Amino acid sequence: MISFAAPWYLLLMPLAAGPFVLHLLNRRKMKRTQFSSLFFLRKLRERRFRWLRLRDLLLLILRSLFLAFLVLALAGPVWKGRFPLGKDRADVVLILDDSYSTEPRFADLKLTALRVLDELSSGSRVALLTPSGALWDTTVISTHSTSLQNVSSQNTSAPQTEWGDRVQALTPSQSGRDLQAAWNMARRLLTNGSAATRRIVIVSDGQKRALDFLTREHIGEDIEVHCFLNQTSLPANTSILDAELYPVVPLPGEGQTLRASIRHSGKSIQKQLTLWVDDRVVDERKLNFSAAERDIEFKLVHSGQEVKVALEPDSISADDERFVLASGAKTLRVALVGDADSYFLELALRAGSGVSVQKVSPASAATLSPLAYDILIWDGASALSAEISAAASRGLAILVLLDGEVADVEGIFNSRGGASQQGFDILAPSSLFADLEEKDRRQIRINRYARLQPVAGKVILSLSGGDPFLIADTFQGISYLVTRFTPQHTDLVYRALFPALLNRLVVFVAGERTERERFIGDTLRVRVPTGKAILVETPQLHYELAPHRVGPGYEIEFASTLRAGFYKIGNQTFVVNPDPAETSPARINFADLQKRGIEVYPLGVSTPRNLWFWFLILAAACLAVELSLVMAHAFASRRKPGDERLK
Template identity: 20%
Template sequence: MQFLTPFFIFAGILGAAVPLILHLLNRERAKRLVFSTIRFIKMSSQIKTQRHKFKKLILLAIRMLILSLLGLAFARPFFVNQLAITANTGGSRHVVLILDNSFSMGYHNALDRGKKSAISIVDKLKPRDKATLIRASNITQIVKPLDTEHNLLKMAIDSTSLTNHPTDFLHAIQAADELLQEIKIGQKEIVLISDLQNLGWERFIESDKLSSNVTIKFVDLHSENAHNLAISDIKVPPIVLMDHRWMEIVVRISNFSNHDFDKIPLNLFINHKLIETKFIDVPSRDIADVWFQIPITSQAKQYGYAELPEDPVRIDNRRYFQFEGRQTIDVHCLNGEPSRDPYKNEIFYLQKAIQALQKIVPISFESTNQFLPSTKITDADLIILANVRSLTENMAKGLTSFVKSGGALFITGGNQLDLDNYNLMLGTDNKSLLPCHLVAFVGDAVDRSQSRIITNLDYNHPIFKPFKNPNHGNFSSSRFYRYIQIIPNDEARILASFDDQNPTLVEKEYGRGRVLYFTSSIDREWTDMPIHAVYLPFLHETIKHLTLTKSTQTINYLVGDVIELNNYNLPAGTEAAIFNPQGNETRLKISEFGSTLYSDTELPGIYSVYTSGAENRKFCVNPDPRESDLASKDTEELTSMLTNPDQQPTKMSKEMIIAYQENTEKKQSLWWYTMLALLALTIGEMFLANRI
């Protein structure tokens, strides 16, 4: 037994001594009296005297005990284990339940089984034990504080529903560990209730251990020999030229099972109309690519989906896509050095190259000496800045919005360029539009006594892949007498370099579009490349890549993505109405930058965007295909991976000891029982004192 205020123990002992001292001081002493025969009186007096003395002694003991108990009550006694053990295992339990509600938990009702397990754990907690719930997918949600409200916790568990999100346990386990670190005394436990899917552990590294003295347990809900067939990808060209007449769609089917699937029907729908059904065979733990060839009948944006028969995981049996038929490719060029003399005109050779390409690909080409109006920017597929001197702030904002929403920008060098202006207006860091920092002009285009040649090409890039084989284009035959020295940023990809290792061509994906920067001129002012045979196919491949190949940041999003709806040429405050696949509406306001953010992408399907004064838009949202693989981790492996090897007893500081003692004394409340005993003794003392 220990005492919260031990001073009162000594006060109680001193208080108990007071009745004893008073008793000794007031003790009656016997007196001798001469009297006649007292034989019978003496016998009676001895008996009464003994009884009287005995009662007084009892009364003395009671009074001493009353004062002792009063001191004991004020000392606030409590029972405690050895502190070094109590720090880790004593006191109350503190339990953090992590309940996986990712869409793989829909397999054979794993989530319902997990909720029953969680409620069973809560039912076994003692009233003083504290617990909380964290719902985990790739979004972590702490449902309630770590407290003793067990009924509220069971209600939170019961209300947990399945989401369309993939699994990621990193944030959930880190959040649970942080909650438990605030607890100084008692058991600290994490209970993970999940199918323990492999995907949930991909982001863990070796240092992601639990804190010392935090234990973790697993409720493994995965099914043995789980099988799942899913549509994991659809490859669709986002833009299809009408003169091609046919379009190829490739649907990838993944078999995440240990047995084969035979003659499984795969349906392809476009605009809610069944186009074709193919029957496929998919071996165990393998993939099958299914090719569909469909006619192009409309220039409008079209939407569709591929669909498999229902299985235990329904969400991945359908995948959405979109594409657009185009009559032409719209190319707009801003000429920074126009001239009536065709050989001095900056874009003379560029125009000749595009005229040749128009015989193969339908291209609408328009050149101007002034920056394009906003309506023209919206309609363009590619904007070329050919030796343009400088940009205004509005021009920079327009180009940034254009590229971010899926457009392509091709910037070429020349003696007109104000390098500082470009660096300032378009930015040079990773988050800016410009793929590089423009440093200085290098070389002399007049003297031409010295030149550079292109020696390093990225043949894996679509622009240069056709030149990979011998005799398919010799870039080293072109001479470059002047160029702009640049420093590419981290997000840029160097596609070609001179023999002095300075970049010739760099590319950067930005939003859903891309930017290409050519460090020399597009005409003969700085290079003789336009008169070489490689010039024409180089420009053809560049334009086709920029206009027909969209950024890897596709307009087909995953569940949970935050989507920026941009490139709106509308007044700030204009409302946009977004309808999810179930028809539920969300209204957002367009910002002064012509964009707005939409985050309610919880459902897979096709979303519609309506605004007054702008073309209606649609976009697709699909589930993360990685979640379809139901393979799981072993609990022993996970325990070893997460448990901190440095399991040392918690060092008890003075503050921790005091806090623990106060908490334990408050829970035990022994002083209350002491006061009850003191009250009973006080009543007994009053009764006995009146009888003496």
């Protein structure tokens, strides 16, 4: 079925009859000439005249077709193929994937979404969701109907023409969220649907990460699920997957390095990589990228807080820049719980710059406020005390230095091995110790060692052979160092290095809790002492937000992290980046979805196709044939009259 984007141009269609009209007028105006006899012309009539009349007719038809095709091309013809969804009245939730990986095909996704909306029969109701939340609160309702369900107070009842405008105005977000949340919302919306047919339609680029949840999700028989997915692979793209500064806390006189991990897919290409520090360009490099992942390092000669590394934009622009916040500029407030052996640790902490240490009693540790301290260090614990758990639950970063045989630390680890007298080199992959010279690494030896298996947590810093050294209980937010910093526990030769290493560990653990990387779409929360309005600075706008009461204090909650960059809430700065996982080129397997009873269609099946170009081609073809006929005519006419005159 063909429709037209600008049907008023079809009013010009009578022009196509112009050649015929001109032909008839010319016939009437044609000069009448007496000639002796048509005797020889009558003889020609049978052969030549038939062809000439045919040629004239052909020319007329070609000219008319040329004009007709030209008018049709102007009218913007659009071919809409058969739409796979039924025409029955239905409650429909349309999920339009607007994650940033859809950028190269987002126009097609929107066309498909518009087609879904266009094909709704009268009386159908539809809600349109985008995972980034750009249209999260919008419920579009077809005529003759009421709202599908109150999604929010911002529900709008919009006529059909407005749907198109709203969908057309959408741009791909910088969010990297999967569609799970949108799916859950769709299920909730359809719970109270009244139509016999309830349907979820997903329009996506088919990225495995975004849709993988569908292979595990229970699809009820009462809901039809249709997916329009892009089958083609992603175009060539270069992504900055990660950027980090190391050392996190530089030693005195030591510089910092920015390491950017970059992945390229597609043909080899040369691109410019630019490093910004506090909004100033400090380095620019032309680099060749082939289809692989590589790390690029910049030595930072300028100190600064806000660092950005950016590539020239390509097919997916959201992943072409990455922001990093340099730490160490503010004083770290440490609460220390220890025993008699903790004097060495305290001295080491106090020797480090930018650290203020306050010794607290174990009993008062449970009531420490995260507003007053950045980290609680519990030196010499042999069990997970209630005070530690209480402090962790208040949002305080906790570092526990374990005492005694690790196997005896109750409730934290399952011991699988015994103590070793040999000691182990620290060859950690983490950037915590990456700047140490090889000889220094060998000299940091730990006399006490236990083979550990974390119950619930992740290994942050491992010894050689993969055995954990620094372990984080990510559930409670407690980090464990499997050693104590005492003269007895280490034979560290260069004691001058010890405070810096300790400082680095503490900053890391504190940063894990307070300054971990946020992704676009995440909610930023900041504890504040009073209910006074706080200024929030984002990459686009500045807001003044009033905090709301949470427990004994107040909290600012900011959810509109729509773009990558630095967000300042009060005196705290957050860095927000696009989720690098969104750059994954893995596609969902259609068969996996079909096994779950989900109907899957390639994106192009329902995408209306603009035909104006083809009509222009047809018009050009008509013109070409006509020109060839006219040129043949001109060639025939160039013969001099009387060439065949008899002598």
